[in-house]
Amino acid sequence: MGRFIARRLLLLIPILFGVVTVTFIIMYVIPGDPVLSLVGERYDEETLDRLRGELGLDRPLALRYIDYLGRVARFDFGRSFVTGRPVLDTIQERFPRTLALAGAAMLIAVAGGLAAGAVAGSGRVPWVGKGLMALTLVGVSIPVFWLGLLLIHLFAIKLEILPPSGYGGGSIRYLILPALTLSFASMATVARVTRAGFLEAGSEDFVRTARAKGLGERAVMGKHVFRNALIPVVTIVGTDFGSYLGGSVLTESIFGWPGLGRLIVQSILRRDFPVIQGAVLFMAILFVLVNLIVDISYGFIDPRIRGEGAKE
Amino acid sequence: MIRRLLSIAVSLISALLIVSCGGGEVSPVLRLALQTEPTNLDPALAVDYSSGWVSSLIHSNVVRFEPDGSIAPDLARSWSVSADGLEYVFHVTGGMFSDGRPVTAIDVERSLTRLVDPSTASPRWWVLEPVAGASDFHAGRSGGCSIKARDDSTLVIRLGSPASHFLSLLAMPAAGIVSPAAADSLGRDYGRTPTGSGPWRLVSWTSGDEIVLERNPFSCEAAAGIPGINIRLIPESMTRIAEFEVGNLDILEIPPAELELWRSAGVRLLRSQELRIVYIGLNTEKAPFDDPRVRRALNMAVDIDLVIGRLLFGAAERATGVVPAGLRGSPLPGPLYRYDPEGAVRLLEEAGYPDGFTMEIWQRENPESGRILESMQGFLARAGIEVKLVTREWSAFKQAVDMGTPDAFYLDWFADYPEAGNFLVPLFHSESRGGGGNRAGFSDAAVDSILDAASAVSDPAARWELYAEAEGRVLEAAPWIFLWFPVRYEVVSHRLEGYEIPVIFNGQRFTGVSLR
Numbered sequence: 141m142g143r144f145i146a147r148r149l150l151l152l153i154p155i156l157f158g159v160v161t162v163t164f165i166i167m168y169v170i171p172g173d174p175v176l177s178l179v180g181e182r183y184d185e186e187t188l189d190r191l192r193g194e195l196g197l198d199r200p201l202a203l204r205y206i207d208y209l210g211r212v213a214r215f216d217f218g219r220s221f222v223t224g225r226p227v228l229d230t231i232q233e234r235f236p237r238t239l240a241l242a243g244a245a246m247l248i249a250v251a252g253g254l255a256a257g258a259v260a261g262s263g264r265v266p267w268v269g270k271g272l273m274a275l276t277l278v279g280v281s282i283p284v285f286w287l288g289l290l291l292i293h294l295f296a297i298k299l300e301i302l303p304p305s306g307y308g309g310g311s312i313r314y315l316i317l318p319a320l321t322l323s324f325a326s327m328a329t330v331a332r333v334t335r336a337g338f339l340e341a342g343s344e345d346f347v348r349t350a351r352a353k354g355l356g357e358r359a360v361m362g363k364h365v366f367r368n369a370l371i372p373v374v375t376i377v378g379t380d381f382g383s384y385l386g387g388s389v390l391t392e393s394i395f396g397w398p399g400l401g402r403l404i405v406q407s408i409l410r411r412d413f414p415v416i417q418g419a420v421l422f423m424a425i426l427f428v429l430v431n432l433i434v435d436i437s438y439g440f441i442d443p444r445i446r447g448e449g450a451k452e
Numbered sequence: 453m454i455r456r457l458l459s460i461a462v463s464l465i466s467a468l469l470i471v472s473c474g475g476g477e478v479s480p481v482l483r484l485a486l487q488t489e490p491t492n493l494d495p496a497l498a499v500d501y502s503s504g505w506v507s508s509l510i511h512s513n514v515v516r517f518e519p520d521g522s523i524a525p526d527l528a529r530s531w532s533v534s535a536d537g538l539e540y541v542f543h544v545t546g547g548m549f550s551d552g553r554p555v556t557a558i559d560v561e562r563s564l565t566r567l568v569d570p571s572t573a574s575p576r577w578w579v580l581e582p583v584a585g586a587s588d589f590h591a592g593r594s595g596g597c598s599i600k601a602r603d604d605s606t607l608v609i610r611l612g613s614p615a616s617h618f619l620s621l622l623a624m625p626a627a628g629i630v631s632p633a634a635a636d637s638l639g640r641d642y643g644r645t646p647t648g649s650g651p652w653r654l655v656s657w658t659s660g661d662e663i664v665l666e667r668n669p670f671s672c673e674a675a676a677g678i679p680g681i682n683i684r685l686i687p688e689s690m691t692r693i694a695e696f697e698v699g700n701l702d703i704l705e706i707p708p709a710e711l712e713l714w715r716s717a718g719v720r721l722l723r724s725q726e727l728r729i730v731y732i733g734l735n736t737e738k739a740p741f742d743d744p745r746v747r748r749a750l751n752m753a754v755d756i757d758l759v760i761g762r763l764l765f766g767a768a769e770r771a772t773g774v775v776p777a778g779l780r781g782s783p784l785p786g787p788l789y790r791y792d793p794e795g796a797v798r799l800l801e802e803a804g805y806p807d808g809f810t811m812e813i814w815q816r817e818n819p820e821s822g823r824i825l826e827s828m829q830g831f832l833a834r835a836g837i838e839v840k841l842v843t844r845e846w847s848a849f850k851q852a853v854d855m856g857t858p859d860a861f862y863l864d865w866f867a868d869y870p871e872a873g874n875f876l877v878p879l880f881h882s883e884s885r886g887g888g889g890n891r892a893g894f895s896d897a898a899v900d901s902i903l904d905a906a907s908a909v910s911d912p913a914a915r916w917e918l919y920a921e922a923e924g925r926v927l928e929a930a931p932w933i934f935l936w937f938p939v940r941y942e943v944v945s946h947r948l949e950g951y952e953i954p955v956i957f958n959g960q961r962f963t964g965v966s967l968r
Contacts, residue, residue, distance in 0.1 A: 170848070171844070171848040171851060171852070172845070172847035172848035172850075172851055173847065173851050174847070176847050176850050176851055176854070177846070177847045177850075178499065178575055179499060179575035179887075180499035180500065180575055180576065181865070181889065182578070182868075182878055182884075182887065182888055182889050183575055183887045183888075184578070184887060184888065185887070186590075186591065187573075187575050187577070188887075190570065190573050191573055191575070194573050219640070222491045222492070223491050223492055223643065223644070224492065224497075224640040224641070224643060224644075225641075225644060230659065233659055234659065234660065289690055289694075292690075292691065292694045293694070296694060296698050297694060297697050297698055300698065303698075303700070304691060304694040304695050304698055304700070305684075305686060305688075305691045305694070305695060306661060306662070306684060306686075306695075307658065307660075307661040307662070309658075393687045393688050394688050394690075394691055395691065396660075396661070396684065396685065396686040396687065396688070396691055397660075398658065398659060398660025398661040398685070399660070402660055402687065403659075403660065406489070409845055409846060409847070410491075410847065411847050
């Protein structure tokens with residue numbers, strides 16, 4: 141296991157190198173000049189040149205690339221072209237909020253999805269199961285934007301029990317609606333996959349054996365069926381969580397949630413290269429780490445996978 | 453197991469509902485919302501609307517705009533102008549920075565000099581371009597310009613040539629007075645933690661979420677009224693509307709499509725003609741748009757009144773001139789170009805395009821402009837002109853337009869200061885071509901010389917005569933498809949009193965408003 145983790149962590153280096161290089165190239169290939177977003181509606185060439193000089197944009201591309209690699213290696217992501225703030229400060233400020241939103245959304249998705257999937261998959265109350273599955277179909281196909289506005293209308297305007305938007309200094313009241321909105325698609329997927337897992341595992345030989353040797357239904361479901369149904373769920377949760385950590389632009393925009401997603405989109409629109417590069421790199425690291433954790437967790441759920449890892 | 457999962461889900465939801473109840477007390481502060489977050493509150497570096505707007509609440513200027521656009525004393529309690537219009541003497545007294553230090557004429561000198569100083573690299577240094585020696589100083593050819601404090605309370609500014617709009621320039625956000633001590637010690641971080649002498653001071657700025665201002669305890673300007681302002685940063689207009697509906701905002705701008713709904717809702721609706729013009733610029737340096745007949749034909753081919761009625765729900769006034777009604781010395785002229793598709797076709801034939809042509813109109817990403825341009829596409833198709841719409845996001849759009857790439861582009865211009873010259877000079881003087889504002893590349897020696905002459909005239913009526921002449925020539929030459937002046941609608945909460953929509957965006961500093 142230790143060697144497996146070390147190898148995966150080492151693999152981070154070429155991945156990050158690739159991410160840095162690709163984002164750097166994309167930044168300079170797409171049209172749009174960063175200094176133009178700094179000068180407003182009216183400007184002269186002299187001002188543009190001065191700003192280019194100040195930001196180091198007048199130097200040859202290759203030189204800037206090498207320079208950037210060197211600084212990234214020292215964890216220096218530079219300052220935003222637009223606000224002049226250190227990129228790392230901005231990411232440090234935004235990331236905890238994105239983490240809170242992603243964490244809360246995942247919690248709701250897993251709790252709700254597993255419960256719904258288990259109810260539907262165990263087949264004990266057929267009509268409830270069918271109803272839940274129909275709901276999940278709505279869940280995966282509903283546009284986030286519409287759902288968000290619907291929830292605002294219901295909980296904030298009609299029922300008046302939750303604030304429509306904002307961060308509220310970290311208060312949980314402000315987290316609920318965006319987290320619920322963000323969780324919906326994942327919750328539906330988790331429910332459907334859990335149900336499928338339950339149905340599949342339920343017809344496996346080992347379940348029949350367990351029943352035959354006289355195990356109670358509760359133990360059969362809990363120990364054998366549930367555990368086996370969990371593996372694909374962990375994969376989904378890991379992938380979704382990894383992408384939520386990069387910020388969820390739509391949810392953040394509707395609810396005015398000050399996370400990473402909005403920061404990145406704003407930076408792209410303003411061609412704020414240092415922030416884009418820093419944020420993309422940060423997301424890449426997170427994504428790789430979350431996937432690593434998912435891979436490791438397989439081993440705990442299913443010992444056979446752990447065995448394969450050890451053989452490596 | 454299933455039961456356990458269900459009970460976890462149920463307890464989670466009930467926990468959420470428990471924490472969700474609560475709150476509901478009425479806030480004593482003014483609550484506003486901005487669509488985009490300011491980037492920098494340093495007056496010298498604030499270029500976007502939000503930055504300039506918030507910066508103006510925190511910094512005072514030598515003189516300032518009233519909500520109606522007129523000039524009022526700010527740090528300078530009085531001033532005098534020499535007979536030749538070149539020397540301005542300001543008497544600076546009574547201002548206090550939010551750190552408790554008094555504002556002296558020396559602070560004002562240092563702050564304004566900092567704006568021009570090449571090492572500040574301010575994109576807005578041109579605000580002080582009329583000052584004698586400013587251009588040389590900015591270009592690094594000299595060590596300063598003609599802004600001098602004679603003593604602690606007297607500031608003398610000499611201009612290179614008379615500029616009738618100079619006081620308006622001094623009232624722009626870029627000419628806000630910073631505490632030189634704070635600006636020197638903070639450097640680039642000043643834009644995040646400004647120290648001004650305006651009516652409000654910054655308490656906190658949670659990026660992407662909220663900016664909190666409180667009364668500057670040392671300024672006497674904000675003594676009455678409200679203790680502070682909370683500015684929420686909410687990108688989505690539907691969300692801002694929801695926040696207003698639940699009573700979390702005191703002022704809300706209404707998009708035209710929502711107007712009917714609010715009119716019938718019994719709220720307090722305010723209306724204001726914006727100092728802004730919306731147009732389709734035609735690239736006059738490129739065939740076939742270098743032919744004035746073609747440009748006139750395009751103006752005749754589109755039914756602008758219909759678009760205003762159907763797509764803007766009447767929230768605009770047709771631009772039959774280029775200077776908005778609020779800045780004119782005479783009423784808007786009648787339309788020079790009437791909707792006349794057959795006439796447009798005849799004019800195109802005369803210009804040598806009997807079969808029409810194909811053209812591109814560029815726009816920035818924006819659903820509203822998409823609908824408007826699709827209607828234009830339809831009108832122009834009837835005149836035999838095939839229009840391809842090209843959408844780019846802002847910085848790519850701006851780069852292409854400033855380089856003269858597109859045939860035509862959909863854009864607007866709003867006043868930095870309320871003067872007719874702030875429309876005509878940047879938009880149509882040949883020296884402003886490209887990034888200076890004249891993006892149609894329009895060039896007419898007669899217009900140039902009229903505009904040059906007008907800026908030296910100090911009598912407003914005589915100046916307007918010249919501006920009106922220049923405007924007439926521009927309308928005749930048709931470097932644009934002239935569209936409309938938008939009307940702005942805002943709803944305000946029932947507890948807000950004394951608020952009016954400012955004519956110029958930094959003309960409302962909320963010192964005269966109160967909450968019931």
